[in-house]
Amino acid sequence: MPGMAASPKIFEFLDLQSPFEMHLLSWFSPKQNESLNSYAKRMCDRVNHKNPILLGVSFGGVLVQEMAKHIRVRNTIIISSIKNNTELPFPMKMAQKTNAHRLLPTKWINNIDHLALFAFGTGIKKRIALYQRYLSDRNPEYLNWAIDCLVHWDQKKTPKDLIHIHGISDTVFPIRNLLEPFIKIKGGHAIIITQANWFNDELPKLLTKKN
Numbered sequence: 001m002p003g004m005a006a007s008p009k010i011f012e013f014l015d016l017q018s019p020f021e022m023h024l025l026s027w028f029s030p031k032q033n034e035s036l037n038s039y040a041k042r043m044c045d046r047v048n049h050k051n052p053i054l055l056g057v058s059f060g061g062v063l064v065q066e067m068a069k070h071i072r073v074r075n076t077i078i079i080s081s082i083k084n085n086t087e088l089p090f091p092m093k094m095a096q097k098t099n100a101h102r103l104l105p106t107k108w109i110n111n112i113d114h115l116a117l118f119a120f121g122t123g124i125k126k127r128i129a130l131y132q133r134y135l136s137d138r139n140p141e142y143l144n145w146a147i148d149c150l151v152h153w154d155q156k157k158t159p160k161d162l163i164h165i166h167g168i169s170d171t172v173f174p175i176r177n178l179l180e181p182f183i184k185i186k187g188g189h190a191i192i193i194t195q196a197n198w199f200n201d202e203l204p205k206l207l208t209k210k211n
Helices: 036-044 059-067 090-098 106-110 112-120 140-151 196-210
Strands: 053-057 075-079 163-167 183-185
Touching: 036 059, 053 059, 059 075, 059 140, 075 196
Parallel strands: 053 075, 075 163, 163 183
Antiparallel strands: none
16 A cells, blocks of 8 residues: 555565565545545455455555454555554644644645655655656545544554564654664665665565564
8 A cells, every 4th residue: 555645656666476466555535524444444345365464655554554453464564654643753743733734735735846755755856756656646635634644543552463664764754753663774755665675575574474
C-alpha cells in the first residue's frame, strides 16, 4: 500500500523473487465522513490472497495496520511510518487538539513541488527528477480526509510481530519520535524508492526469519 497521495509506482524498483508474489493496492475515494477503520475494511476486499503479508508505506503503513484488524495476515510490514499515535510528530499531536490541520489550504495539492515535499520529505527532488510520476491522487477531498485520519489515529498499542523499517534521515516521521523496535536504514522518507536494493536483499531474509 503506497503512502498518502502516492501511486503504486513507488514500488517499481521492488523485485521480490519467488515464493513472493506482489499485489499492488491503490487509494480510492473515501465516503463522506468515513472512518479509517471502515475504509480499511473496504480495502481488504481488494486483497487477492489469503493470509497475506501486508506492506504499507507512510500513511499506507497506518492503513495496513487497520486492515490487519479485519483479516488474518502472515506479517505486517510498515516502512517510513508509525506504529501507534504516540509516534506522531509534535505538530500533528498539536493538531489533534486544535484541528489546525483542517485550515490547511489543501488546494496546494495542485502544486507538485509542495505535494512531493509532503509525500516524500526533503531530498527526493534531488534524487529523482521525475518524482511527480509517483503522485497519483491529487484530490483535495481525499487529502483532507487522509490528513484528518492520520492526525486522529487512535491506535495506542503497537501490534505484535510488526516489522517497522525507517530511514534515519526521515523528515516526515523523524526517528527521534519512534519507539523501539524498528530497523534503521540509510535514507529519508522515500527509502522505498531510494533504497530499493536494500529491500530486495533484506526483506526476504526478514520474512524467512519471522516464519
